[in-house]
Amino acid sequence: MVKYEIPLDMSAVDLEALDTDEDIRLAASRLLPVALEELGRAFGEAAWKRQASASTGRETTDERKEFIRKAGRTYRRFAPVSERMALEDLLVCRLREARDQSGARTKDEGGSTIPVRCA
Numbered sequence: 001m002v003k004y005e006i007p008l009d010m011s012a013v014d015l016e017a018l019d020t021d022e023d024i025r026l027a028a029s030r031l032l033p034v035a036l037e038e039l040g041r042a043f044g045e046a047a048w049k050r051q052a053s054a055s056t057g058r059e060t061t062d063e064r065k066e067f068i069r070k071a072g073r074t075y076r077r078f079a080p081v082s083e084r085m086a087l088e089d090l091l092v093c094r095l096r097e098a099r100d101q102s103g104a105r106t107k108d109e110g111g112s113t114i115p116v117r118c119a
Contacts, residue, residue, distance in 0.1 A: 006038035008094065015102040018095060028091035033076055035087055040075025044068040 008031060018024045045068055052059065079087075 006035065006042055008035060008038070008091070010095075010098055013095070013098075015095075015099045018099050024092055024095050024099070025088075027095055028088050031091050031095075032084065032088050035091060036079050036084065037072040037076040039072075039087065040079070041068050041072035043075060044071025047071065 013027050013031070018027060048064055048067055
């Protein structure tokens, strides 16, 4: 099983305001589009590496960037519902963890970035 780690910028989330499960779920749903796109980019990067190892190697850096960017956008738009729900559940867990550890940094102090591991 391949695992992908995507950075998730939490600086826009006021962790101290996440009092209820509904607040956490709402924050996760706001973060979901960005997380889906980042995961799609990770998939695109992996696909590019597989493709590059089998090809002549004449692809340019611009083609690579465009391929990865398009993979991210496509995955964000067309990810299966089951994968969206699983990623949202993972985001909920990460938000709870971040909230529980948020005593050191707050939104006003620059927030934090948490890694999200996706299988």
